[in-house]
Amino acid sequence: MRAVLQRVSEANVLIQNESVGSIGRGLLVFLGVGKHDTARDVEWMVDKIVNLRIFETPEGKMDESLLDIGGALLVVSQFTLYGDCRKGRRPSFSDAMDVGAAKSLFELFVQRAKEKVANVQTGLFQAMMRVGLTNDGPVTILLDSSPNTAPPHSL
Numbered sequence: 001m002r003a004v005l006q007r008v009s010e011a012n013v014l015i016q017n018e019s020v021g022s023i024g025r026g027l028l029v030f031l032g033v034g035k036h037d038t039a040r041d042v043e044w045m046v047d048k049i050v051n052l053r054i055f056e057t058p059e060g061k062m063d064e065s066l067l068d069i070g071g072a073l074l075v076v077s078q079f080t081l082y083g084d085c086r087k088g089r090r091p092s093f094s095d096a097m098d099v100g101a102a103k104s105l106f107e108l109f110v111q112r113a114k115e116k117v118a119n120v121q122t123g124l125f126q127a128m129m130r131v132g133l134t135n136d137g138p139v140t141i142l143l144d145s146s147p148n149t150a151p152p153h154s155l
Helices: 039-051 099-116
Strands: 002-015 018-023 026-032 062-064 072-077 120-122 130-144
Touching (some): 002 039, 002 072, 018 120, 026 039, 039 099, 072 099, 099 120
Parallel strands (some): 026 072, 072 120
Antiparallel strands (some): 002 018, 002 026, 002 130
């Protein structure tokens, strides 16, 4: 399971110019489900995201979590996080999970997140969405639940 986290002061999702989710201070989570992911990946990812200490204390130190600040989550499905662009010019998405199974794990992620965070909003799975955000920092974090993910190659 892969996630791109954006620490935001606000974020929203529009579908056909209609708002389907919006938050104030918190995290925008773009979530991709890989073909080998399981409920264990969901549990790991939710726990990591809500407890990651990437919010600033009043002294300016990054030492508070989403739970500490009472922040919100906006979760947007994004299979393109599994796009492999190493060969050719068109991404391959062969490592992404098939739609039906991915939707189930996405929904499990949202359910588990709602057990820990009071305000969890989502986009619509498999829909074309417009995502707006004000990145706070900017702070952007990449997460991958696979222990076999190699670090990026250096140039």
